[in-house]
Amino acid sequence: MSTLETPWGLLAIGFAASFFWRALGALLSGRIEVDTPLFDWCVCVTQAMVGGLMVRAILLPSTGLAQVPLSDRITACAIGLAVFFALRWRVLPGVAAGTLSLAGLLFWRGV
Secondary structure, X not given: OXXXXXXXXXXXXXXXXXXXXXXXXXHHHHHOOOOOHHHHHHHHHHHHHHHHHHHHHHHOOOOHHHHOOHHHHHHHHHHHHHHHHHOXXXXXXXXXXXXXXXXXXXXXXXX
16 A cells, blocks of 8 residues: 555645645735626635535435435424524524534434
């Protein structure tokens, strides 16, 4: 087994790839104009991708979340959204409420 196939080697490769793009972004960030149609389009595409991935993770999970009943996933999501909007668009309490409600539902069901 070569050095690159070890867990530390794979971690180093992942770190290097991530660091490269972050460094490039930091170098170019001062030159990017955020008030352009191209930048607005990039923001829209990014938000759509994140939204689509979130919906897919809730409705069609491929991980351990697939063992959780769909009704529990949707209920926890609804509770998280309700708290998010009730507290004037505060993300952390909304995420915490959704997470805790899902954990509570799973505990209640004995999963």
